[in-house]
Amino acid sequence: MPATHDVLFRTLADPTRRAIFERLCRQGEQTVGALTAEAGVSQPAVSKHLGLLKEAGLVRDRHEGRQTHYSAQLGALAPLMDWTREMAGFWESRFDDLEDLLKRMDQ
Amino acid sequence: MPATHDVLFRTLADPTRRAIFERLCRQGEQTVGALTAEAGVSQPAVSKHLGLLKEAGLVRDRHEGRQTHYSAQLGALAPLMDWTREMAGFWESRFDDLEDLLKRMDQ
DNA sequence: CTCACATATATCTCCACGGTTATACGTCAA
DNA sequence: TTGACGTATAACCGTGGAGATATATGTGAG
Secondary structure, X not given: OOOOHHHHHHHHHOHHXXXXXXXXXXXXXXXXXXXXXHHOOOHHHHHHHHHHHHHOOOEEEEEEOOEEEEEEOHHXXXXXXXXXXHXXXXXXXXXXXXHHHHHHHHO | OOOOHHHXXXXXXXXXXXXXXXXXXXXXXXXXXXXXXXXXXOHHHHHXXXXXXXXXXXXXXXXXXXXXXXXXXXXXXXXXXXXXXXXXXXXXXXXXXXHHHHHHHHO
């Protein structure tokens, strides 16, 4: 089940968490340690963010010995893209309606 | 100046506020009263949400007598679309790199 | 002018959430 | 087995922000 818009927006709203996700997108799979080194917050904080990202379906984790590797799940962004497209679509259709109206008024 | 990703995500993260914005996208310009009637929260709450949406550049307001009409500013969504595309882009380029690597290993 | 109406602002409360430190859990090395 | 390491969980704290109620501001009607 894909995450709802609610979950996606809420999860990506936090700057620290979004930075972690962006890093995973840009640089691919990373260990918790590597992410912590750049995150500017404590390791437990990073783990918590990763937990939420995982719940939202935005990342996967892969255990290897004592390390955990996280990677971005880009597919999870689809609902976001759909939503923005939908909103833009409404705008355009209303614009078309307006055009129609003006055209009819012109006659 | 277009709103930053931070502001956009944060502003759209709240369900009530996002619902107001969606309504403005779907149905065009609306008064505060009309929005309040559907929002499920008090009028002051709606006004506050509209204030934040306006700060984020997501809506415009137009005063007409004692009413204020709000409408969606779809252009403000552009940074969001860019961001998602960028993230997806990183994913694809890394995928290409992987393909290259595998191809080279194959030889 | 006065009153009703539409919206905005002020003020307060409450709670979700991000942060921390401390600690538990699992894994590798010696 | 013991101890160091990597990560996750627990427990707590402080704050931002969403909500409500009360009130201020501005505008049209009579």
